[in-house]
Amino acid sequence: MMQTSQRNLWARAPNGHRNARRCCSTTKKAITIVSAAANARDMSSALSLANIRSSLIRQEDTIIFNFIERAQFSRNLPVYTPDAIPVPGFDRCGRRYSLLEYVLRETEQLHGSVRRYTSPDEHAFFPDDLPPLVLPPITYPSVLHNCAQSININERILRIYMNDILPGLTAPGDDFNYGSSATLDVTCLQALSKRIHYGKFVAEAKFLAKPEEYSALIRSRDAAGIMELLTDREVERRVVERVRRKAATFGQDITENGAVSVGTGANGGTPEGGPRLKVSPDLVARVYEDIVMPLTKDVEVMYLLSRLDGVPTTTVAVEASQPAAAAPAR
Secondary structure, three states: OOOOOHHHHHHOOOHHHHHHHHHHHHHHHHHHHHHHHHHOOOOOOOOOHHHHHHHHHHHHHHHHHHHHHHHOOOOOHHHHOOOOOOOOOEOOOOOEOOHHHHHHHHHHHHHHHOOHHHOOOOOOOOHHHOOOOOOOOOOOOOOOOHHHHHOOOHHHHHHHHHHHHHHHHOOOOOOOOHHHHHHHHHHHHHHHHHHHHOHHHHHHHHHHHOHHHHHHHHHOOOHHHHHHHHOOHHHHHHHHHHHHHHHHHHOEOEOOOOOEOEOOOOOOOOOOOOEOEOOOHHHHHHHHHHHHHHHHHHHHHHHHHOOOOOOOHHHHHHHHHOOOOOOOOO
16 A cells, blocks of 8 residues: 655645644744844934933823823722722732722733833833733843842832822812723823833933043932932923923813813813813923922932942943933933
8 A cells, every 4th residue: 555645645634734734833933033023122222312302202292191081080089099999909918909009910910911011111010920921022232221120119109199190180079980090090100100210211321421420429429419410400491391381282172163162260270261171281290390300310310329330440431431422301
């Protein structure tokens, strides 16, 4: 009896088997391609003045639009009160999470699995609880000092958001839109966290612009001197005015005929007879002036105080001899 070759057997195999084999081969190739692309990710321009400035300006837009979305619902205190809503989640001490904490942690479980928090500009609020990756990890070229990995002030950001931002952003009371409020809180927190922790990139760019001056302050552990050197009050003033104008523009209601809806003076910062605004421009300006920029500078100082850890003096001398880029706006 003549033997049938494996090739002929496969030729007579049902279509489903052939498709399965093709699918398996394609999947392996796709994984190889994805892994290669992930490892080839280029971060060489991350510290350029143009890229940092562009990113900070886009993040302003994101924060303002997220504030506008959250402002449509009431304060809804049960969202932030542990045990007010019996969510199936507890911290390591056995305390039940508030609804916000629960939604935030579960969101990070999903986002973390698709490597959101492997990016150097993203920071989890529950970093110790992140799940395994379902995508190949990305190998980012190193543009920040290793100390950047240990800087995470999300605990402060969460506390300040609940205590200082929400009371001005939302109307008092309870409209029972708990799920909507919590999910929108998460997007606000993620946007604020990214903007504030971007101070690491800002700090690195400033250090490279003035390595000798910063190095002297770092070696003397002069945190106040570092804060003074990195502060540009005129730039900060321009940022505050820009976000105020953006909030006034983005928050307007435009009617069908193109006219702007007129306020009655009862809607947050909406002046009587002026345009009806979804969020107070003064609130957004205060958040930037009193919270976002001070916290960003705290991150910058924390980063710079550790910037020379493990760095030989000769390396700093080489950096000082190279042409310095202008320090980016905050």
